[in-house]
Amino acid sequence: MSKPLQTVKSDPHVDLSACRTDFPVLAQEINGEPLVYLDSAASAQQPESVIDAVAEYHRHNHANVHRGVHTLSHRATEAYEAARDAIAGFINARSRREVVFTSGTTESINLVAQSFCRPGLKRGDRILLSQLEHHSNIVPWQLLCEQTGAELLVVPIDERGELDLVTFNRQIESGVKILAIAHVSNALGTVLPAQELIRRAQQHGVPVLLDGAQAVPHMPVDVQALDCDFYAFSGHKMCGPTGIGILYAREQHLERMPPYQGGGDMILEVRFEGTTYNDLPYKFEAGTPNISGAIGLGAAVRYLTGIGMERIAAHESELLRYMTERLSEVPGIRLIGTARQKASLQSFLLDDIHPHDLGTIVDHQGVAIRTGHHCAMPVMDFFGVPGTARASLALYNNRDDVDRLVASLTKAKEIFGR
Amino acid sequence: MSKPLQTVKSDPHVDLSACRTDFPVLAQEINGEPLVYLDSAASAQQPESVIDAVAEYHRHNHANVHRGVHTLSHRATEAYEAARDAIAGFINARSRREVVFTSGTTESINLVAQSFCRPGLKRGDRILLSQLEHHSNIVPWQLLCEQTGAELLVVPIDERGELDLVTFNRQIESGVKILAIAHVSNALGTVLPAQELIRRAQQHGVPVLLDGAQAVPHMPVDVQALDCDFYAFSGHKMCGPTGIGILYAREQHLERMPPYQGGGDMILEVRFEGTTYNDLPYKFEAGTPNISGAIGLGAAVRYLTGIGMERIAAHESELLRYMTERLSEVPGIRLIGTARQKASLQSFLLDDIHPHDLGTIVDHQGVAIRTGHHCAMPVMDFFGVPGTARASLALYNNRDDVDRLVASLTKAKEIFGR
Amino acid sequence: MNRAMSDLSTGELRDLYRELILDHARSPRHFGKLPALTHSAEGLNPLCGDKLKLYLQIDDDDRISDAAFEGSGCAISVASASLMTDAIIGMRTGEALDFAKALIGAVTGRISSEDLGEDSQIELGKLQALQGVREFPSRVKCATLAWHAMNSAIRQEQRPASTE
């Protein structure tokens, strides 16, 4: 699906410039300037191959899955299940039975909170999160606490945006029932030491959910190597469709968990006196699934695999280094999130210009960045800021994009008379 | 979006023949025969305008919604919210605040079970369903019963597939907490007397959820005229995308209900000490929504409105009459579901040919029907059959499709040597 | 009816619904309970609602001395169960499991029956009749349901075998 890559720069392994034209949305002007899209952490763009896979599915093969003998239904089922296989391979799941389609990271986390945790939770039980979580990895646990009387324990972060491991090591020993933590922070870009956290948690018998929404698009992820219990991510952050996401979970957990939602497809047999649930992963996929979303996500995985996640990671880390360097040179800038291990994005503030104003001014020059709390208010609280501006990268970005960003910041300073 | 309609047959109001070419999937051969798609009750096909709306969105306007100041984010948000407005208008909701995007009928029903019912439910409380429900309107209530000790009460049906109103009238007086019932049965085609059921329920202060998955695609639905408390339906059954559906709910209920899932977008403010939920309908839309799904559903609604639901209903009811007539003439056929008020589909059995074999044989002649239990096992139990064959109609079907179905049944009899 | 049906591809259908299959579907052998059963399993095909209970009587010698089944299903799944029970009575469990593997391989197209003959010495015999299913991928699960159930029964698994 990915075009053959030309080698124009020195390191052939990180030159992804040929990919850019795969993304039709990038070929447009915004406010008279060519679009610079630096908001992939909120949602990434789709290559033509993904857009086409979805459209072609509807032009030729659509029908409901799993329950039909006719040709279209068979084709739809095959395509849907092939997408699952592609995704299982992409994250190196032991088996396709461990790969549950959800509507996104948010639903994946809610599913774990409600089906895995809720039944066994008692008043006073503890759930361990960190200060840098996205709201989607906070609010489901708050709802669970309200429902059960359990309590949240929060691993602090430091000024760089790194986890306070000393405190973590104490907290993980205090009898927590689950550790639910980001793999990569969406507000700060911090890459958490997942391997180490998981090892620690295992020593104390604590199951671990990783929120991988910001990791999967930017680096190779291997759930077996990580050895986590649950791993959640979203299609739309990895060049796939909205409305589709994945919960990876160890088979032994899924076997024991009650279903999350009830409906068609997740049962083998329904009687009013009682119901037999379907096999994995179907027990957790109630109702008609997001068939075209799954197929689109399968196409996205094939696209990313075609380029290679190693190369994407190398490209982005080189570009992030460049971006951080260029931003640092802007007078009056304050970088938020300066962890030693970082991926794909940089938050910042400029003078006392409110991020929201900054967003408008750079957008006016065709540069799309996100501004605000990034659904991570506790991070904003920690840094004592109402929000930040955040420039986030994907495989299709290049140095020119970074230069355009920096130039647009200069304009902001001008408008605000600094 | 719909092409100008030619008037070739006698009644100009029910001739939808020009629409057929709007659906690219229909222009193909299956096993060497032009496709006859009679499985729209499982999932309907999309007109080009819907396929395009989704692709164009991704080619030009995609970004995450609600949280961005840049141009693409603004465009995406406008398109997403315009879809909500279109849908609110389509079902005549009082306000857009009452229109919640979900992943489908199944999630809509689970949401009501968990957020509206679960908090107040006690052991022994009763939930009233009917014998003809789809599993998606049974299993969520069974899960709820397991969780709370509540009990299911089931309104029986008769040999025609009509509701036993005498029993219903007794049951609704017995202190039930909610009536959750289909508007149209997906296995039998029965149109339930919704207005009357709701009036009765209201007399006894019982809130009503209508499962409208099979109603919305086939007739004008007006939630204010129905005066129901909740109305659930799916995009993919009404020429829209998979992975998107609607829960309509009275504002006063939504105001009081706790959120169903936690995540981004459904909150105003997150602190570890507590969280303020967002306004309606956002309180119930956690996480990045299915943006392209919503936009596709908006396009579907515009397509259907362009033709007119009255005309679609008239066309389909005329075609259903023809189909029932033609099927009745086939020797050895047994029609299942012969209610006086019916919509859009007919279940049947032929001789002692198992429906599954029938499905294969007619598929081999290009005719797509669904066979099996149609996620309505209690209906199959009632009729004492393992499953049925079901031919279901949509606006794009015509008499030729019916004729092809009937011819393919003759072939089945031949193969099975009858 | 305003267009004639082509008979072009009836051949494939006839190949699926051979006389032997239709005969076993209409008059399944070993249909019913087994008074002295030692092993049993349920097979469910959520796709079409096929449902069968398989009963085995396995003697101390690890030999299947009797087999029977009950339930309802399409022609393919009933014929397959009927042919299977016919075939496995008298086999040792190990043999029956190998046989199941070969059959499943043959109908899914992963093993051709010729390969089979040479490699594994397993002769499908009458069961070759089930191979028509290969051209009907959505029906493979029907043909294999009984065989999955046999697997579960011999291995004494608790859950219903499902073809998903």
Place this chain on the structure above:
Amino acid sequence: MNRAMSDLSTGELRDLYRELILDHARSPRHFGKLPALTHSAEGLNPLCGDKLKLYLQIDDDDRISDAAFEGSGCAISVASASLMTDAIIGMRTGEALDFAKALIGAVTGRISSEDLGEDSQIELGKLQALQGVREFPSRVKCATLAWHAMNSAIRQEQRPASTE
């Protein structure tokens, strides 16, 4: 930097960030608490995290005798709150509500300021400076936040006013 920025459309930006707006954003008037408040409301803009508390002192005569606000927000929302408090002190609540309606209409583009002058006798005065927002639809919510809060405060609503 390998391409020059065009200055084509800086005009619109200058129109949004007029001197008056920047001045009020930098030095907001009536910023702080109100010791003798009678009414208050919170305004939240989930889009960007703008957050303000509005305090009103309404006398028996239904007249807004004092107003103040606290909170944090972008230049547009702070300037809007500052200009608003300046403007409404001395108004009767009914007048203030009408004024809010007019302002919201003007910045959303639903009412032009000329129409307004003739129809309703409401003079936006300095607040015309906020009209630059019209060309920036994603910023309309910032400009109207304080006004929604005023609405809630006068109507004594419990929930934070939100612009969603």
